Amino acid sequence: MDDNTRTAPGPWPEPVTVDKADPRYPDLVGRGVNARFPAAPAAIGLPATAGQVVRLVQDAVDTGRRLAVRSGGHCFESLVDHPEVDVVIDLSEMKAVGFDPETRAFAVEPGASLGALYRTLFLGWGVTVPAGRCPEIGVGGHVPGGGGGALSRRYGLSVDHLYGVQVVVADGSGRARLVTATREPGDPNRDLWWAHTGGGAGAFGIVTRYLFRSEEAEGRGLLPPAPAAVTKKTARWSWDDLDETRFVALVRAFGRWHERNSAPGDPGAQLDNSLTLPRAGGGEITLETAVDAGRPDAAEQADALIAEVCRAAGTTPEVAADTRPFLAATLVPDEFAGVKGRFKSKAAFLRACWDEDAVARLYRRLTDRSGYQHPAAAFYLLSHGGAINAVGEGETAMAHRDAVLKAYGSVFWWDEREDDVHLGWIRETYHELFADAGGVPDPGRGYGGAFVNYADADFTDPELNRSGVPWHRLYFRGNYARLQEVKGRWDPREVFRHALSVRPPGV
Ligand SMILES: Cc1cc2nc3c(=O)[nH]c(=O)nc-3n(C[C@H](O)[C@H](O)[C@H](O)COP(=O)(O)OP(=O)(O)OC[C@H]3O[C@@H](n4cnc5c(N)ncnc54)[C@H](O)[C@@H]3O)c2cc1C
Structure with missing residues (x-):
């Protein structure tokens, strides 16, 4: 389903865009953890809502600029900080963690760190998502790769508890839009959810919200309990x-x-x-x-x-x-x-x-x-x-x-x-x-x-x-051939691409 109407209001009404002359640029451009990959994108977009992400993506597509997306900045390689990237969309200010009664799932924005995720889920509900060992990692780039860490032998990977994703995609005509995809068997967008359960981040669109709820939840709590x-x-x-x-x-x-x-x-x-x-x-x-x-x-x-x-x-x-x-x-x-x-x-x-x-x-x-x-x-x-x-x-x-x-x-x-x-x-x-x-x-x-x-x-x-x-x-x-089909359906123009992103069929 198209979902532009369900985005929460953010702290600023328009997406902030920072260019090289802006005093905010040095703080934002240097967020990647690996100094081997210096970057100098022409602009950094700082959205506060999913609707603002749609606008930033649309703007990049309309002006033919290559974009990349950053959440926690913990990428090992130059998938974000790359000389060919013109615009980085930085999600660090979209970092809410809470419960969404409509989907009965925990809703987590991509800019939240794993540490914030652990803290809020534990203090609010006594539960957790099995995820990485380093608390500074961003949820945004972590989950679509599978996500795992200290509790994974006991509870599985992050994606084993992923109920759905809200993603900004760009279709074949170049129109950016917000889509929700869940693991529900009847969901027509289920393939997009599946691609986010290990197909790698930054390959299909920009995730603006993760929804976590364990599959075997009935009567057992919505997510695994954290140890005391x-x-x-x-x-x-x-x-x-x-x-x-x-x-x-x-x-x-x-x-x-x-x-x-x-x-x-x-x-x-x-x-x-x-x-x-x-x-x-x-x-x-x-x-x-x-x-x-x-x-x-x-x-x-x-x-x-x-x-x-x-x-x-x-x-x-x-x-x-x-x-x-x-x-x-x-x-x-x-x-x-x-x-x-x-x-x-x-x-x-x-x-x-x-x-x-x-x-x-x-x-x-x-x-x-x-x-x-x-x-x-x-x-x-x-x-x-x-x-x-x-x-x-x-x-x-x-x-x-x-x-x-x-x-x-x-x-x-x-x-x-x-x-x-x-x-x-x-x-x-x-x-x-x-x-x-x-x-x-x-x-x-x-x-x-x-x-x-x-x-x-x-x-x-x-x-x-x-x-x-x-x-x-x-x-x-x-799983690669199936991932390629998903890529062909949801990102046929390869608006979202980097060295390790799934390619459309035949490429
Ligand atoms: C010190 C350290 C410890 C680590 N420990 C673990 C671990 O225990 N377990 C584990 O599984 N991994 C671990 N990792 C790897 C980590 O999960 C990945 O590097 C992850 O991609 C980082 O996500 P990020 O948002 O912090 O990074 P970023 O650099 O912001 O992004 C990484 C990739 O994700 C994409 N991306 C970011 N946000 C989004 C979004 N919202 N939508 C779509 N694409 C997005 C980016 O474009 C880029 O391709 C570790 C990494 C480091 C540096």
Whole structure:
């Protein structure tokens, strides 16, 4: 349905447009977290209502200017801050979180941060949406990629609780309009809702409102309850305690535990775990598990995981335990809060842990001091699976429903002159980890593909991706053709496009 009439009044009656001469420009232009991508769009549009977004999009289409949209600014790549973008539509002032009685769903505007979402849903209703670990991320760009974090093994991904989206689209004649699309079986716009359950942000239109309500809600509350408190247990190893053999045993024990304890409903799926593997000289190897403090059975699972990994590594470090109330445990600022440096991240879904050879190669890359000396680089293994894998590959656009881990590597630096050396290190390391699949996590060769929220444009570059596996198979697997159909219906002119956006059929 067309929905121009249901937009709430905003603080200003007209969309604010800021050009380069405007004193507000520097604050708005610099909101992206990655300093590798400077930007200088001719204008930044600052809407306060969905109706104002329609007007800004219409204006860009009518004047032939390329647009991009920003919510929280946490994009890894130059999908927003790009030299060809003329107008950035910045949604940071559309940040309301509340309950919409008409749809019986929680209505969340895209400029709300995940931290604001967690806080308002918890304090107002005691509920939550499973979403990312970093509270500064914007809801706007997070949810259409799938969205997931600390509670996902227990409750699934953000999109598994997405009832609907309100989206500004531009049709084949170039007319911008506001559309609501829900998961209701009879909704004629259901395909547009589906595309927003993992098809990636910024590819179909501009989302002006997300509606959250769990599918199995009847009699159970509209969204999952948040835990009252969270217990985190942390074990740390110094690099001095681990030679290659012990390192391989430690990482493989963590991975094998996830292979055995990640089926939907498995008691171990109550745990959210991470294993941080920094470069030698950049910190300690750290295993952290987080559980609902009200679940003693889950705490036992956490102890068993830590004991298993310690046994494999042949060393028994002190284990620190810390219990905090839900918000205190959740609203922990991320490493980029207030810091804007240069970084490159590369990630993959794993259906099983890397084999011994791959982990040994990772050990050598992390410990090698012969050439690369930089300490601010790390790989992480993050738990996946559990309730995430209770959903079928095509039920949502997020196809990655068979992985047990996410692997994530990142390097951070300040000086532009060092770009090549850092980019080279992380690209080579990643390539070595997936050497048996052409350097990418090919779903056809046992891996799980890649996560579109962890945007990595390397996959689109034939110089950097020589595997023969197209970027969209890594991100969308078997769902890509259907996503292309949705794109053809809702954005045939590709008004909304960037390096990782779904293309219309035949393109
Ligand atoms: C430190 C850090 C930690 C992270 N942790 C997690 C995590 O735990 N789990 C996880 O799933 N992801 C995580 N991410 C990835 C994050 O979810 C994505 O980068 C997400 O796209 C960021 O959304 P944003 O609105 O903040 O970013 P933006 O830079 O504003 O936008 C990112 C993309 O979304 C598009 N977009 C933004 N708003 C809209 C909108 N309203 N409508 C349509 N398109 C829009 C943009 O055009 C762009 O393509 C993390 C990222 C960082 C930097």
